[in-house]
Amino acid sequence: MTMSGDQNPDGAHAKDLHSWEELASELTAIRNEYPRALILYRGQPDSNWSLETTLDRFMREELSSSKPVKPVGLKEYLRYCLKCSPHIESVTGRSWELPEKVPSVTTLKKRLNSSEIPWLEYLAYLRHHGFPSPLLDWTRSPYIAAFFAFAKVSLECKRVAVFCYIEYPRGSKTWDLDLQEPRIVCTSPYYCTHQRHFLQKSTYTCAVLWNSLAKRLEFAGYGEIIAGNSPDQDRVIKLTIPANERTSALESLHWDHNVTEFNLFGTEESLLASLAWDERRALLQMPSKQPSSPPDEGPSHPHGHI
Numbered sequence: 001m002t003m004s005g006d007q008n009p010d011g012a013h014a015k016d017l018h019s020w021e022e023l024a025s026e027l028t029a030i031r032n033e034y035p036r037a038l039i040l041y042r043g044q045p046d047s048n049w050s051l052e053t054t055l056d057r058f059m060r061e062e063l064s065s066s067k068p069v070k071p072v073g074l075k076e077y078l079r080y081c082l083k084c085s086p087h088i089e090s091v092t093g094r095s096w097e098l099p100e101k102v103p104s105v106t107t108l109k110k111r112l113n114s115s116e117i118p119w120l121e122y123l124a125y126l127r128h129h130g131f132p133s134p135l136l137d138w139t140r141s142p143y144i145a146a147f148f149a150f151a152k153v154s155l156e157c158k159r160v161a162v163f164c165y166i167e168y169p170r171g172s173k174t175w176d177l178d179l180q181e182p183r184i185v186c187t188s189p190y191y192c193t194h195q196r197h198f199l200q201k202s203t204y205t206c207a208v209l210w211n212s213l214a215k216r217l218e219f220a221g222y223g224e225i226i227a228g229n230s231p232d233q234d235r236v237i238k239l240t241i242p243a244n245e246r247t248s249a250l251e252s253l254h255w256d257h258n259v260t261e262f263n264l265f266g267t268e269e270s271l272l273a274s275l276a277w278d279e280r281r282a283l284l285q286m287p288s289k290q291p292s293s294p295p296d297e298g299p300s301h302p303h304g305h306i
Contacts, residue, residue: 012238020245040138043149047159047240051222058132074217135204182209182220
């Protein structure tokens, strides 16, 4: 294993592992370093990708032009989600206890100062169903994170990444939105939302800051927060693994840790994908069909066939 001398562009401290087998010992070392801290994990199928929300990608890919993408305001985003709720409730039959209007900036700041993300159940539902979201999803299981890192690796990818996030490395952290310090808000995992949230042992973070000039709360980037913080808070370690370890990793996850697509998604499609992986070994071990030899016709007759 090697450790890079500098931080990555995403602000994380990077460690490059040589094989899948090294991951378990490295995870143990991290847990031993932070024995009382809650550690969250996130897998990404390309180690070159930064920590980025689906809202970040949506703004960059769908709405960007030659000009830099402007930060999205929290209150404006909540107003957008509130506007969509009647359509979602009418089609799905689901309902959420949402207010008629978005809370004031003062109320939002108080809730964020208490590590509380407004409308979390509704926002988590939107995130799980593909709506552009400021929530970055993590899992409490490093092996679930590893599954997401290896499951959809492209042929061009050289290394995958498993991020380890420790919000409170020493038991507490300090910050103040009024001082325009960007902050990572980490949610509790215990609330009613989509079943995949529990199957995947999910929890979420949201990066925010107070823009005193615009007098509004905005979503922030993770790289700046992670790189600028002290080792005593918001510690992120990035473990990268060669992408060609995919088969070894998925075999181990499937058979040794019972981390399968069906156990994480619970759908018919994921059931069939998991069954296909169950039979993968048998299919790969099937002897190849040899071409049959021509029948033995005996010695040829000097005058041709009899």
